Amino acid sequence: MALQWRVRLLGAAINRAVVPYARMSDATRHRLNSRSGPRWVGEVLSGRPDPAAGVGELVVPGPAGGIPALTYRPAGVEGSLPLLVVLHGGGFVFGHRSMTAWLSSRLATRVGAVVVAPGYRLAPEFPVPAPGEDCYAVAAWAAAHAAELGGDGGRLAVVGESAGATLAAVVTLLARERGGPHLRAQALAQGAFDLRPGAPMMIPQAAWPFGRTADAPDAVAAYLGSAGDPGDPLVSPQLAEHAGLPPAFVLTADHDYLREDGERYGAALRAAGVRVEHLHLVDSPHGVFSFPGWCAAAVPALDRLAAFLRRELTVLP
Numbered sequence: 001m002a003l004q005w006r007v008r009l010l011g012a013a014i015n016r017a018v019v020p021y022a023r024m025s026d027a028t029r030h031r032l033n034s035r036s037g038p039r040w041v042g043e044v045l046s047g048r049p050d051p052a053a054g055v056g057e058l059v060v061p062g063p064a065g066g067i068p069a070l071t072y073r074p075a076g077v078e079g080s081l082p083l084l085v086v087l088h089g090g091g092f093v094f095g096h097r098s099m100t101a102w103l104s105s106r107l108a109t110r111v112g113a114v115v116v117a118p119g120y121r122l123a124p125e126f127p128v129p130a131p132g133e134d135c136y137a138v139a140a141w142a143a144a145h146a147a148e149l150g151g152d153g154g155r156l157a158v159v160g161e162s163a164g165a166t167l168a169a170v171v172t173l174l175a176r177e178r179g180g181p182h183l184r185a186q187a188l189a190q191g192a193f194d195l196r197p198g199a200p201m202m203i204p205q206a207a208w209p210f211g212r213t214a215d216a217p218d219a220v221a222a223y224l225g226s227a228g229d230p231g232d233p234l235v236s237p238q239l240a241e242h243a244g245l246p247p248a249f250v251l252t253a254d255h256d257y258l259r260e261d262g263e264r265y266g267a268a269l270r271a272a273g274v275r276v277e278h279l280h281l282v283d284s285p286h287g288v289f290s291f292p293g294w295c296a297a298a299v300p301a302l303d304r305l306a307a308f309l310r311r312e313l314t315v316l317p
Contacts, residue, residue, distance in 0.1 A: 004283065004296060021093060022218040033122065035096045047102030047292040052109045055101075060118060062137045064130065069118040069138060070097050072108035073150065082113040082155040082184075082313035083146055085139045085171075089162025089190075089290060091215065092123045092131060092223035100161070103289045103302070107159070110306035111313070114151040116142050120167070127225025128235055131163075132170040136178075139171050143181035155313040157185035157246075159305075161289050162258070165191025169237040169265070172245050185312035187305055189251040190286055192258050193265040194238040195220050196230045200260040216257070238265055242272035249277045249308045251301060253284035279304050 019028075049055065054075045059066035073081070084107055088099040097119035104115045120134035139158055146153030160168030165188040172186045192201050201216050224230060233240035238261075248269050252262035263278075270276045281288060281297040292298035 004294075020218070021091070021215045021222075029093065033090075033094055033096055035098055046099060046290055047298075049101040050105035050109050053105035055105070058116075060116075060138050060141045063133050064121070064126075067118050067120065067134050067138055068097060069116050070101070070104070071149065072105045072115040072117070074109045074112055077112060079150075080146075080152040081150060082111060082157070082309070083142050083149065083151040083153065084108075084111065084113050084115045084309065085135070085142055085156070085158045085168075086115055086117045087120070087135055087158070087160035087164030087167050087171075088117065089160070089164045089287065090122070091219040092163045092166075093219050095119075095122060095163070099290065100164075102292050103159075103161070106302055107306060107309065110302070111309045113309070113313070114149045116149070123219075123225065124222035127223055128228040128232075131223070132167050132174065132234060135167045136171050136174045139175065139183070140181050154182065154184075156181055156183055157187065157309055157313060158183060159187040159189075159309075160191060161189040162191060162287060165189050166193060166237065169193060170234055173234060173237060173240050176244055183246045185247050185249070185309060186245070187249040187251075187309065188262065188265070189289055189301075189305075190253060190256055190258050190262060191265070192216075193236065193261050195224070195236045199236070199238075200264075201258055238268060242269050242274055245269065245272070245274050247275040247277075247312055249279070249305055251279050251281070251288070251305070253281040253286065253288060253297070255284060256286040258286060277304075277308050 052075055053072045056071040058069050060069055086100045086104045088095045097117050100117045104117045108115045118138040121130045143153040143156050158168045158171050175183050250262050250266040252259045266276050266278045284297045288295045288298050
């Protein structure tokens with residue numbers, strides 16, 4: 001299928017402006033991750049927050065110190081609302097909690113939920129298991145402190161895009177392994193679920209909009225560090241036992257180098273008896289929710305995701 005010209009144009013501009021991860025200096029990477037540029041630049045690329053959502057900040061206690069997070073809640077809505085933990089992407093080496101502002105704010109208003117969007121630790125300074133442990137800590141804290149957030153700890157879901165989807169899958173595995181928190185749903189948008197050397201995402205291919213496949217092995221190596229094992233199910237969730245995991249929304253796209261990852265993971269969940277809603281987007285690139293003003297499928301995909309979460313986060317019987 002053909003991509004829209006504006007998606008091709010933006011993808012080409014980003015690939016030209018941003019050097020490959022392996023050649024990028026630490027100073028440049030830290031500057032990109034700080035989101036220190038003009039706010040309008042980020043909004044042009046990643047979309048404006050929904051003005052109907054109130055935004056707050058907090059720091060969640062984590063395994064290595066405070067984890068900064070943004071919160072979103074539909075303005076003027078009272079009562080105890082469902083809770084969503086939304087995890088940003090960035091290939092485990094890039095990213096910032098504000099990257100999900102478009103998605104998080106709209107999930108808050110369309111689902112009617114309190115959203116917590118943390119800034120987890122990043123590789124290479126913090127390889128596995130640090131990012132996943134941070135994300136798990138935020139989910140566990142949100143469930144335990146739901147009343148402080150104006151939320152219902154019994155109606156909790158985790159949402160992630162790209163690397164955030166990988167970490168969302170890790171959180172569901174950790175929650176099952178550790179006996180909580182109880183997750184009602186998981187939403188996995190265009191994630192990587194098999195990080196072994198021979199996995200599809202690790203094989204260099206032609207350039208894709210919003211994703212250089214040649215960068216994947218370097219970013220994964222940084223994420224693994226010196227001790228990470230790609231055969232560990234908490235690194236490659238594809239290799240896990242999936243029975244008993246919460247219902248899943250899996251998003252894939254035809255012009256995405258992680259398409260096969262999502263398809264395989266959805267199939268593995270379904271084979272284990274997990275209820276799966278799989279939405280596949282045509283004429284769409286990687287990072288649909290990160291570039292909503294450029295990707296025509298972003299709003300329809302958001303509508304499907306919000307409907308899934310509303311359904312799964314209904315009041316407990």
